[in-house]
Amino acid sequence: MPTWTGGAPAESGRWDNVAWSTTFAFGGLSTRSAGARWTGVAIPQGAVIDAATLTFTISGFIDNARAVGIHQVDNAPALAGGQRGTANTPTGTWSGGAGSKSVDVAAGMQALVDRPGWSSGNALTIRWDGTTSDVSDKTLTAVSLTVDWHDPFTNYERTAEDAVGVVDAAAAGAGWARDGADTVGIADAAEHLMPTVRDGFDTATVSDAAAATLIPGISRGTADSVPAIDQVKASIVRFDPPPPPWQDVLTLPEFWEAVVDPHRVSDWSAEIVNPDEVVLDELLPFEDGQVVVESERAHWWSVTFDVPDAAWYPRRETDPLHAHSRHTIQLWFHLWLPRSMQWVRIPCGRTYPRVGEISADGDLPPGGFDVTGVSALATIRHYLTPIDVSGMRAHTAIETILSAVAPTLRRDLTPSMHSLPPEYILGEVHAGDPVADMHSIAQAAGMVLYEDRVGVIRLDPHPDATVVADWSQGVVQSISVRSVDAAVTVNSLVVASGSREVDPPVMAVAQITDPTDPISVTHGIFYPDKLVLDEVTTEAQCAQVAALRLATLREETREVNLVALFQPHIDPLRVVALGEAEFDAVGPHRVTGWSTRLDTDGLQAVLARGVVGDR
Structure with a gap:
């Protein structure tokens, strides 16, 4: 839960009857009181106060307990004369004796933030009452105010009765005055309140005979005042908003902090989606599994699950895991964002289930069965x-x-x-x-x-060489680099049209000409190759394919295998930056595939290619 720590007050002093002085001490008269003011109190209106503690030290010994209270004003003004009489209800007490004191002022804080005019950032004032001579000239030091709170609109922890103070609607009578003139019924009053209900809660349709779903602490504008909320029979409906769209997750700075944290909290889930794109209520249970994505296969994504529950085995064509059901499995990686206290999720492949045969007697293997998921192109x-x-x-x-x-x-x-x-x-x-x-x-x-x-x-x-992630620090756990056999090295590639419709034939040549490249043709050594395609018909098309294919072949001359902290957002063919100088794996590398176990260890085996350049 959030905590606001006021620390030392911005102002302090005492009232001598109605006059104010900056001496932070008591006097011997019952008309003298000490006071302190805090500014910028970052607690929202309507917050639930879980704890509020005022600590201070008093010089010398006192005989009896004393009262302390929070001024019940929306935004406490700077301390001045005439403020001593401000209402403090409810108040707390601090014990007799000498030295440090700790006072529970939660009731006073709750009353303050429940005021319709209170808002986050306002100021508050606390008053210590001095009523007898034993506190005469005692000074106050080491003053601090700490408040623990939560917002009931985003972190609901109490019952509806606690939060609203439900009363019978009939007790309100036939109606209430609004704007000092109109009389409205229960339904009208509730309907008037509903537009101001905060996000995160549902509101019910209201009639005179129905209960309204309302939230405490909603706005009550002066131009159009409304009845007190505890005059309406009400209940709160908890509503967990859906996680943000996964594309939006990648724009959150907190995501980038959490995804590289080795102590992050994560999980996996597998949804079953029917042919109408409706997600079934029950998730696919699994104990283990693996997801693999490879850009060099005709169909990229595949996944395996170890399903422990025999009830999921498909025996009919309508069963969700049957190949003829046209259901799919959507795999999700979940990540906890601690600062905003929310789960976000990244999709990791949509696949079609394939389940192996069972034995002739119809028995399932001990411990469940395996499910393989193949992607759309594989069907x-x-x-x-x-x-x-x-x-x-x-x-x-x-x-x-x-x-x-x-x-x-x-x-x-x-x-x-x-x-x-x-x-x-x-x-x-x-x-x-x-x-x-x-x-x-x-x-x-x-x-x-x-x-x-x-x-x-x-x-x-085809994705260009733009670096989408920096893996130069903290992400990579281990790495190995392998150079491809020089026999497959190419630095000069001819692409020609194989179409019978093209006469005369057309072709184009692409070469590595950068003198800083070890296999550049400028060094006088040629590694030629030729590619014939029916799909190209012009010299420009041949040149485009030749340049793209040569760049791909150049990347393939260095293969990098690494184990990294799982990064769910990295797509194949995207480029990441490495910084492993010891292994000569520095700079941009193109990810051609990766795999990971469906567990919370969070390690990812990645295959990448080096020598990435502009295309």
Whole structure:
């Protein structure tokens, strides 16, 4: 819960009857009292005071207990004459004797912050009463005020009766005066209050016979005053707001603090989603598992679960884990943000369940069964009929293929200016590989086809060399670097069109010409290769593919394997910065894949490629 610590007061002194002086001591007269004022009290109006303690030290010995109270004014003014008589109800007492004292002033603080005119940042004044001569000229030192509180609107810890003070609506009579003139019924009064109810709670439909769902401490504007809330029969409905959209989570500075904290609190969950995109109430139970994502596979995401509950085994086609049910499993990584006291979550793949066979007698393996999740592109098998994509732009061609072989899969395809050859027909009946063909079209357009974290098939430009995460400190636990066999090194790549529609043939050459690169052609050594593609038809298209493919091949000459604190937000093909000078793994590296166990240890095995440059 939040704590406000006032520390030493901004002002202190005493009242001699009505006159004020800055001497922080008592006098021998009953008309003398000590006072102190704190400014900038950061406690919101309507907060629940869990504890409030005033501590101080008094010089010398006193015989009897004395009263102390908080002035009940909305925003205490600077200390001055005439304030001694300000109402302090309720008050507390401090014991006799000498030395340090501790007084419970929670009741006074609660009364203060419950005032309609109180707001966070206001000032408050505390008064010590002196009524007998034994406190004469005793001084006060080491004064401090500490308040523990919570906001009932975001951290509800009390019953409805505690928070509202429920009374029977009938006790309010036929109605209440509003604006000093109108008379309104219970329903009208409740309806008038509802627009000011704070976020985080639901409000019920109200009629004269119904109970209103209302919150204490709501705004009561002077221009349109409303009845006191305890005149309405009320109850509070606790409402936990949903976590923020995961894309918004990545914009929170607190997320970036928590995700690299080795002592972070995290968890995993697996939702079952039906074909209408409705999440089932019950989560998939699992004891162990693994999620893997690899950009070099035709379909990136896969996951395995160890399900301990035999009741989840799919025996009918309508069961959630049956392959014919068209249900999917959405995997989530949950992270606790301690400062804002909320859970946030990052999706880590949407997959289709596949469950192995059981024994001939129908028995399940001891300890449960395994579920494998495959991503959307893995569910596409063959063409049902040849598909004509002649002359189409890349995104239109891929949309045409998906509409024919997987019409229900969700997709979001970025438009491309790349056009296919004038005559381009794909597929044979019950043969061919639509996924491989779509990847080839995407590559020719300088783009990448993949499934995102929530199962949407996307066509996007190939990610550039922008660094999206700094892993140079604290994240990487171990690392190893392996150089690829020099026999596959390429520094000069020719891309040519293989289309029969292109006459004369067209081609383009891309070379590594940076003299600082050890395999640059400027050093006089050539490692040539050639790539022939039917999907390119112009020299410009050949040049684009050659540059992209050569940059990819250059990255592949250094392979980095590392173990890191799990970073759920890193997508394959994105670039991270490493700083392992001991292993010569410094600078930008492109992540090509990663895997992690579905536990709370939070370690991630990552495969990355080095020598990343601009494309």
